[in-house]
Structures are given as structure tokens and as C-alpha cells.
Amino acid sequence: MRKLPLNTPTPAHTARGLAGHGAKHDSAWKHVSGQARYIDDLPMPEGTLHGAVGHSEQAHARIIAMDLDAVRAYPGVVAVVTARDVPGHLDIGPVFSGDLVLADDTVEFIGQPIFAVAATSHDAARKAAKLARVEYEPLEAVVTVTQALEKKLFVRPSHTQKRGDPDSALSTAPHRLKGEQFVGGQEHFYLEGQACLAEPTEDRGMFVHTSSQHPSEVQKLVAEVLGLPIHEVQTEVRRMGGGFGGKETQAAPVACVAALLANATRRPVKYRVSRPDDMVQTGKRHDFYNTYDIGFDADGRIRGADIMVAGRCGYSPDLSDAIVDRAMFHADNAYYLDQARVVGHRCKTHTVSNTAFRGFGGPQGMLVIEQAMDDIARHLGRDPLDIRKLNLYGPGRDTTHYDQTIEQHVLPELMELLEDSSDYRQRRAEITAFNQSSPVLKRGLALTPVKFGISFTAKHLNQAGALVHIYTDGSIHVNHGGTEMGQGLYIKVAQVVASAFQVDLDRVKVSATRTDKVPNTSPTAASSGSDLNGMAALNACEKILEGLTDFAARHWSVPESAVEFADNQVRIGEQTLDWAEFIQQAYMNRIPLSSSGFYATPKIHYDPETGTGRPFLYYSNCAACSEVVVDTLTGEYRVLRTDILFDAGRSLNPEIDIGQIEGGFVQGMGWLTTEELVYSDDGRLMTTGPATYKIPAVSDCPPDLRVTLLPDSPNREATVFHSKAVGEPPLMLGMAVWSALRDAVSSLTDYRFSPPMDPPATPEKVLAAVTASQDWLRQQQKEAG
Structure with a gap:
């Protein structure tokens, strides 16, 4: 077995900064000095106006009447536009129809824009937008995934992937477990909110400075909304202050509103969305309801699996079809499921239309099988790492449930290396001894892998x-x-x-x-x-x-x-x-x-009719080992140490890649621990800013964080210099923290009970898991006499 090198020598080159070597971010000094210009920093053209929208206060309702006289009369207001003022397309759905730039007769979530205002200042536009008087006829609102499943309400048809005969495999398996989980969503919380600057050109066109991950989509949709050919609209993106998927489709409506106002006034319009409005009006990571039915043998090897993933898509399709597809593709994570069925539902709810987020559904799909791995281990009295290693893909067990062959088996060796370098076995023994002698504080440890497919699941985007x-x-x-x-x-x-x-x-x-x-x-x-x-x-x-x-x-x-x-x-x-x-x-x-x-991108294909194909050119692999300590009286916890081993192939820039891995891990840890989106029963988002929505702070990060790139692992596919992708896979490394928290609580029952702990594992949920474990232990003691 290879040993991890303490450091990797860098060959000397006269030409400096070539691929494969560390080079600082091209805008690093601008970021630090404050000289990097974002949309709100751009010099405003003469006569620039500011945009805002008025949005729905009902989750599902018909608009009976809308009085905008007070909006128009507010000092500084220059123009007000509604759906009836849109010269071109009203529907700006990125893939499928259903997303309206401004609601027309019906609203379908609290926060849906229904009119737009242009005024001489940002404050004037926002204040004016609040003066509208709208009369609604309330309609039945479906808010949760389970409500949508009961009513069979979907934004797109459900989909199934199947291999073999899972029903027979489950019925004949020596052991069988069933489980469910509710996986919370996540706010992107980019440092720079949604923003754009639209400027009419001299030839009836529009130039748009946009904070977007998809400038061509902004160009196309602005052109369609204005009724122009695409060549009359140009967009530019110098940089974004974070995106994480939240600016893949969600930047386009902001640009379209600004362009509509600029077109109506023939003046430049800047539209910068305030943080509370941004959180209410824009989509987030889909929350999911997942279930599993797993059959396995006495060793813990999976014989059959029946998995369901159901995403809360919101009121429109947006990118949900592909996101739920990816959750299905990754419901196996790194494990060979043998006979398997995976079903995915795209649930329609009267909430904001959820959208892309780093991992694009993959993280939500992986969580269900990772929960199952822990549950199998507790059921058999085994170390969860042994169950994970036993079920990894390997030669002869290398075909996914959607019929793609795993061609490069990196994870078995990678996990062995991380197990060794993190001193997993020694620390496991020390933690078990600590927990036996510590009545209140309990420590937990987990080592979890990630196998993430690289390519857009929509083939034409590659x-x-x-x-x-x-x-x-x-x-x-x-x-x-x-x-x-x-x-x-x-x-x-x-x-x-x-x-x-x-x-x-x-x-x-x-x-x-x-x-x-x-x-x-x-x-x-x-x-x-x-x-x-x-x-x-x-x-x-x-x-x-x-x-x-x-x-x-x-x-x-x-x-x-x-x-x-x-x-x-x-x-x-x-x-x-x-x-x-x-x-x-x-x-x-x-x-x-x-x-x-x-x-x-070559080689990729997928047939949704058969649920088979090769949707990914290759897989990116990594693993994390995390240790936590939990206060069982309060549910509070700390992450003590995390070791990460990541396969970046021949890294284009090791320093940049390590930074991405660190950031991705912390963001994933936040999603699974502190970041909780809370909705009222009628679908109103209650967590609309940093006072109520907690992203990880520096103090939440493990004080001991060790990140290493796997050496000597070039990509077998002909990628650029045989590198491997780094952007999204690190987020899923946060699963190690969530699993370690379950491990710590499970120690209360001598690791015989696998406590329920739906992510995000806030202190309240950890304390509930502690209570459930104590109740289970009392029940066992009662039954034992």
C-alpha cells in the first residue's frame, strides 16, 4: 500500500506558473484590498435608475385586483411594469415552461414577483414596491414534500432506474432494514447577492452586466422577454461574489426585470436585491424525503435495495428534473447495490422554485445510502467503516444501477490510505474507551467516501x-x-x-x-x-x-x-x-x-426510457474522516478534527484545489449541521437573514483540518492534462461530520441503536436523538427484566 508523502517535490521550470503548480488566484490581491469590482461597484452610467419588485404575500391565490397608484405616486418612481407590459415572452423557464418573469393572474409562492418598479434610488424603489394594494382569492396550497406525494402533485413525471429483481433479492436476504429521512434544504448565501445593471444600447438592444453563472442564458431570456433577436442583447460577467448554483438560473429573472425597466424608461437600471428579498424570492437546495429498503447478508454485504428520493421542487420545474435525476444517480454513492430499484419524484409545492446548488441533487441522494450504512453496522454490531469498505465498488462489482461501468477503482485504496493516515483504528479504540468513562460528553468518529459523476446530465450542455x-x-x-x-x-x-x-x-x-x-x-x-x-x-x-x-x-x-x-x-x-x-x-x-x-465531452449518453446509459465521463473520488464531541445534556457539539484525502488527478493548481476542498467541506458541514431553513405552515420562509439562518463561522470549523491530494492518480480519461474535477465533490465530505454525530449519540446504547437524526443536525435534533437513544435503552432494559 502506498504511503502518503509529507510533501510533493515541484519540478523546476524556467516558465513560471504552468499547470500542475501552485499559482495564486488572479484576483486575490483585489479581493483582499477591496479593489475587485462587482456589479454594485461598477460606475453607474448617467441617469441610472434602481429596480425593485413587489411580491406575493400568498402561497397560492388568484389576483382579483391590484392597485398600484400609491406605488406610481411615490417620490422618485419613474416607471412601474406588470406582466401586461412585457413586450415578449412572459415565461422564462430555463428548460421547461412554468417560470414567469412577473406573475399574471395567479401566484404560486410567497415572494413571487408580481410587478417591478424603477426609481431614482434603491431605497425609493424598495419602499414604493411595498405600497401596492393587492386583493387575492386564496387557493389550496401544498407546502411539503409529503403533501405533494399524497396528492401525486409533480412538476415533471417520476422516473425509475432498475437492475435485476430487487423485490426477490429483498425477500430472500438474511437481513432487511427499512428507514426514512427528511433532508433539509440550503440557502446559497453568496456574499454578493443577486444583482445586475441593464443599459439600453443605441440600436434598440440591451447590454447587461450580470452576476450569473450562465451569461448565455441571461442573454437569451432577456432577448425573449424584450421580443428581440438574441444578437441585440449582450451580457458580461467579470466575477461573482459566490454562486454555488444560486446564479445558474436565478440570475436571469433579475436581469429580465432590470431589462424590462430599462426598456420601458430607455435609461440604465441597476437591480440589486436586498438579502431578505433575495432569500424569499430565489430558489435553494431542494429538501428531500428519502426512504430505503435494504437487504444484506450476515457480513453486511448488500444483496438488494429499493430506494426512493423525492425532492421539493417548488412551484415550477426550473432545473428540478435533472437535479432529482442526479440524486437518483448518486443514491448508491460509492457502493455496489446488486439488485436495485431507485425511484425519483419531482414534487410540486407552492413554495419558491428550488434550483441548482453545489452537488446538484447528488448530496441528497448520497445521504440515504450513508444512513443505511450506519444502520446496517449498528444492526450487525460492526464498525460502520468495515461495512462501507465491504460494499465499495470493485472489480467484478463495478456496474451501477443505471448500467455505467466504474472504470477506475480509486476508492478502495484511497480509503485504506486515509484510514491509515488518520489513525482511524487507534482513535476508534480511544473514543470507545473515552465514551465508557464520560457520562455527559460523547465523542464520535466516521470515515465516509464520495464518488461523484462528472458531466452535465443534460448532454447538450457538455x-x-x-x-x-x-x-x-x-x-x-x-x-x-x-x-x-x-x-x-x-x-x-x-x-x-x-x-x-x-x-x-x-x-x-x-x-x-x-x-x-x-x-x-x-x-x-x-x-x-x-x-x-x-x-x-x-x-x-x-x-x-x-x-x-x-x-x-x-x-x-x-x-x-x-x-x-x-x-x-x-x-x-x-x-x-x-x-x-x-x-x-x-x-x-x-x-x-x-x-x-x-x-x-465524449462518450456520454443516457436513455431515460430504460434508465440506463453512461451519463458521466468519469467519477471524482474523495473521503473524509471526522471526529466530534457531543454534550448529551444540551445537544451542542464541536467538530474536533477532519482528515480529507482527495483525488484531483494531475491537479491543475494544487493550492487552488486545496482551497476549494476546504471550502466545499465546510459548506457541506454547514448544510448538514447548522443551516436550517424554517417555513411556516402556510409556506412563508421564516429564516431570511444571518440573524435566523446560521452558516458556519470560523469557530465552527474543525481546529485540526488536514487536506491531502492523492498522489500519482492521473485521470484515465483525456481531460485537460489528465486532471479531475474539484468543484462539487468536497461538499459531500460533510457527511462524515453528520455520521460522526450519529456515532457519538449511538455510543449511549453501546452502538446497538442507530439514532434518527435528520439533517441539518442542529443541537435540537441531536438532543432529540439522545432522548430517542435513551428511550430505546430503557425499553431494552425493561424487556430484559
């Missing part, structure tokens, strides 16, 4: 474009379809380009993402930003290099094999030219120094 220019001084300009939300995509693509030409990283500049440079872009999501845009940029570089190599061979009369680009130079036979000098020579000889590039 494409990207890029544009590369070399200027006559040797400097290089890059534009691509990916967006920068703090994750380091720009610097990674710059490193790819620098590596292609073998020049210093500081010769390369990546500019703001714009739809007039690279068209028809896919969203920066699904952990595919580097895979897609890095390959597109590399394709552009290879086209330029082909021409440069041909020129050098012809001009200096050498074979092409004698032309080498290295160390900021071009070696041509026996002579060597400085990079900039060579580029000047190429320009003087009229050699193309610019090219577009394109990449489409």
Missing part, C-alpha cells in the same frame, strides 16, 4: 468555446465561456494556456466572460468549468501552435520535429529565439496569431 489571441509583444489574451465566482477558474485556464505555449503565466490574461466573444456558453456548473473551458482553450492553442510550428519549419528550413516551445523560448534546430521575438517574426510573415477553440 460543450465549451474559447478565444485565444497572441499579440505582437508575445502577450496572450484569453476569453472563454466559463465564469469566475471565486473558485479560480480563470487562473486555471490561464495556466493551461501558459503550459500550451510554455511561457510565464504573467504573459497570459483572461478577460471577462462576454457573449459577443464566445457564444452559446454552458453554465459554469456541474464541476465542469475546468474540464470544458480548459479543453476549449487548449484546442485554440493547439490550432495556433500548429500554424506556428509549420511557419518555423518552413522559414528556417528544419523538420517540424526540430521545433520546440519551452522555457519562454522557441528552439528551431540549432538556434533559439525568445518567445516575443519569434511571435514578432510570425506576425511579419502573416501567420495567424488568433484562434477559437471548442470542446465537447
